[in-house]
């Protein structure tokens with residue numbers, strides 16, 4: 001992953017480290033579109049989350065509504081699939097006290113920033129359906145010539161592929 005750009009999902013919560021346990025801050029986000037990582041772009045990304053100082057670090061919880069850019073499994077076109085992201089994660093501070101050997105997030109007290117991008121990326125991929133479709137009745141590609149059948153009928157002979165078999169095949173693929 002590229003580190004040349006600062007993540008746009010970085011938030012300064014340095015003040016929470018000085019604050020009493022239980023102090024929290026509500027944050028609203030609204031991005032028309034945001035590239036979270038090389039492989040995840042979300043359009044739009046909206047919602048809110050709370051960051052709360054706990055004895056173990058900073059706890060982040062919230063809910064984002066978004067759509068992820070992906071590829072339809074039938075017609076291979078770029079498509080936007082709506083997903084909901086539920087945040088529920090502890091960013092350990094000090095980082096050295098994070099449990100070892102687990103996939104944990106830590107809070108870098110020196111910068112005071114929490115970067116939500118890796119967490120949002122992970123949750124987005126988890127919420128993305130295994131077989132994303134541009135629409136539930138996507139016609140897919142012609143198996144003879146590769147034409148996108150949502151856009152045009154290619155004129156390949158209809159009896160070359162019996163529609164019942166095409167349907168059976170798509171069921172098998174799922």
Ligand SMILES: [Zn+2]
Nearest residue numbers: 072075134138
């Ligand atoms: Zn499609």
Ligand SMILES: [Zn+2]
Nearest residue numbers: 142145154156
């Ligand atoms: Zn065709």
